[in-house]
Amino acid sequence: MEEQRSKHEWLSRVMKNDTVTGSEALVRSLLIEGVETVFGIPGGSTLNIYDAIHDFPGFQHILARHEQGAIHAADGYARATGRVGVCFATSGPGATNLVTGIATANMDSVPLVVITGNVSTALIGTDAFQEADITGITMPISKHNYLVRDVNELPKIIHEAFHIASTGRKGPVLIDIPKDVTSQKMIFQYPVNKPEIRGYRPDIDPNVTQIEKLHAAIAKAERPVILAGGGVIYSDASKELLEFVEKTGIPVTTTLLGLGGFPSAHELWMGFPGMHGTYTANKALQNCDLLISIGARFDDRVTMKTSGFAPKVKTIAHIDIDPAEIGKIVETAIPCLGDVKSVLQQANLHAQPVHAEAWLTEIQENKKMYPLRYTDSEVTLKPQFVVEMISETTGGEAIVTTDVGQHQMWAAQFYQFKHPRSLITSGGLGTMGFGLPSAIGAQVGNPDRLVVSFNGDGGVQMNAQELAICSILNIPVKIVIMNNQVLGMIRQWQELIYDNRFSHMDLSGSPDFVKLAEAYGVKGLRATNKEEAREVWKEAMETPGPVLIDFVISQEENVYPMVTPGSTIDDMIMGDER
């Protein structure tokens, strides 16, 4: 009650139609959009905005140490909460430092609103100090972007940006605001209705005829498979997917971004597919006669060589909100356009069980015969053991973020995900440096959850400066480093594909990570064997604040199974221990 009243008072304060600067209009607009936290770094072109923030003590701004850290944090916040992530950067270098983060969010359909400052309108185009054409630069890697030329348009643009970022296929929207626009005066008026944007129709109603065709295909199928992707999580359709799978009895594989969208303990779950996917999932894709893709986009890390992908398939059905994904990579016989949740709700009304006993038996046998496994060791510390240990002690309840590389695959393989939005990982762009800042964002959005970030010793050094945020705000993320002193996935490829010609994968000269953590005021721990690993992890879990744990692992450990580039997912290297 108290909270409601204060929110009401506060809204009436920001909704007042009085004269304000562009900067205050921006802050008010963000508050009206329900933004609680932004991540950013100020600069010359955004000083007016930061001056305006100063008058809004309730407006939480988290000061990153690099713009890339700020945007990955906003991204982690968005993925973990399902809300729009927001970050601020100044013009020129501030804005260009966001580019990797915008591309990351764009590839994985993450809703972000990115606010950049720009030089004053009169200076635009003159190669002024700290000027960059950020709208031009980000056109191909954002869902949409705006350059605000008139202060009076600012509220409308912000309103539109949030709408575009968070509807349809979600994605990052950039708003570039010249410095003079941030100081100009305007009468504040915020649009109340849902924006009407001609040429943007994000809501597509499920087509009943298509869903009937899907049912007919299911009735005929002898070897059906579901390939579920990030779309299931983004449209909050996990429950609907579970219902669909249980009603039809069709086995399901979830892509990397789909992990958590289906409970991993379920007997019809086959693991994730593709380059480092499970034997069961890959064999099922290769031998299926009906493939139902649900919010997945046939990424080449899933299909591998497309010409050899699912060679026995008779019918591909594709449920997707983005019409452009249908038929982009594979020929689709049954397109089901629409939001995954609403399509599945519709499909669940008349879903019937499949008649595919032999197929289901084969899949259960494969699951038994070819589980993910590794050779454990009492001497060296195995990364898979570390992930399993963390998975067990957290009961699969933690939010896991990863960086990119071998540790990412081990985390995806060996952590038992139970819930959607519990794996936060850069799938499409494969962005090193993502793990630590995205964990900060996930933790800020979920203060009561345990957040564990898996990193390699390579990637963590790409945004290690953000340890400062963990320290200063006491953000209790548990930062795991799988330290093998090399760029592990590079080493693995050079071993397996480049005939042991190890070129520039050696990370000698890396800091002592325990001391690095301590230098930032973060607790640092180290383990070199299983015994120590158990001890330090227990200590980390019992420590209320942020902890960095340096797990020293063997260089030679590879991620298996592996499908090498240029092969089909039939050709899996299962690893030498099999």
Added chain:
Amino acid sequence: MKRHTISVLVNNHAGVLQRVAGLFGRRGFNIDSITVGQSEEPGLSRMVIVTTGDDKMLEQVQKQLNKLIDVIQIVELSAYPLVDRELALIKVSAVSNVKPVILSMVEPFRASIVDIAVDSLIVQIVGDSDKIHSMIELLRPYGILELTRTGLTAMARGVFLDDALPIIEYE
């Protein structure tokens, strides 16, 4: 591989041409020609894009274009009977005794001479690409000093395409 003529109605904002052209480049679609100008509705421009590719590519072009927020409508004109026109200006080397010869060639093409200088003249021609191509080839032996072409603009005959669906509907 077929030639396709696509009409794209877009917001008349700064940078929209860059968005559209950039999309073609990034996705590996070919642009044979692109023309832009105001449409019948204030605030909207119409682009006519000529591209070459198979049907699968054309479908992707339409779908990817449709994802751009500033794109309002896409019509593949080549699916209809259409009128397509291009304008070319051709500056030909012409000393005095050649001028009458060129003048006589221009007439059957319904082209016109729009400038005459001491030893050159400018031919203006409007028509489909074939006609312009023929005119250019005919003038080439005399020495073409300069050539500019607008690229193709086009319109479907008769039918009013306001209801053409930008999203490809599946049955």
